[in-house]
Amino acid sequence: MSVKESQKDxxxxxxxxxxxxxxxxxxxxxxxxxxxxxxxxTGAAQCPYCGTTYRLKAGEVVKGH
Structure with a gap:
């Protein structure tokens, strides 16, 4: 997968x-x-459509998901 300049983190x-x-x-x-x-x-996931990467902020606690 190529990285596009318009992708966001x-x-x-x-x-x-x-x-x-x-x-x-x-x-x-x-x-x-x-x-x-x-x-x-894993603390991160990438959108398969637009390539935007989402990262869980350090120290955040996920409950019930």
Whole structure:
């Protein structure tokens, strides 16, 4: 997979879970189908459509997800 210059790295909080891309706050919120991403196991996940990487903020505790 090639890395595009437009890709982003976004830090998320436990309160943002369950996490999906695109997020409502994004300017391109309707650019691709919504996909749910699991950051609770590894601390990071990458969207298969746009390549945006989501990282769980250091020290965040995930409960119930």
């Amino acid at each position: 976004i830090e998320v909080l436990a309160k943002d879970l369950p996490l999906h891309c695109p997020m409502p706050e994004m300017s391109s919120w309707n650019s691709h189908p919504r996909v749910f991403l699991d950051v609770s196991k």
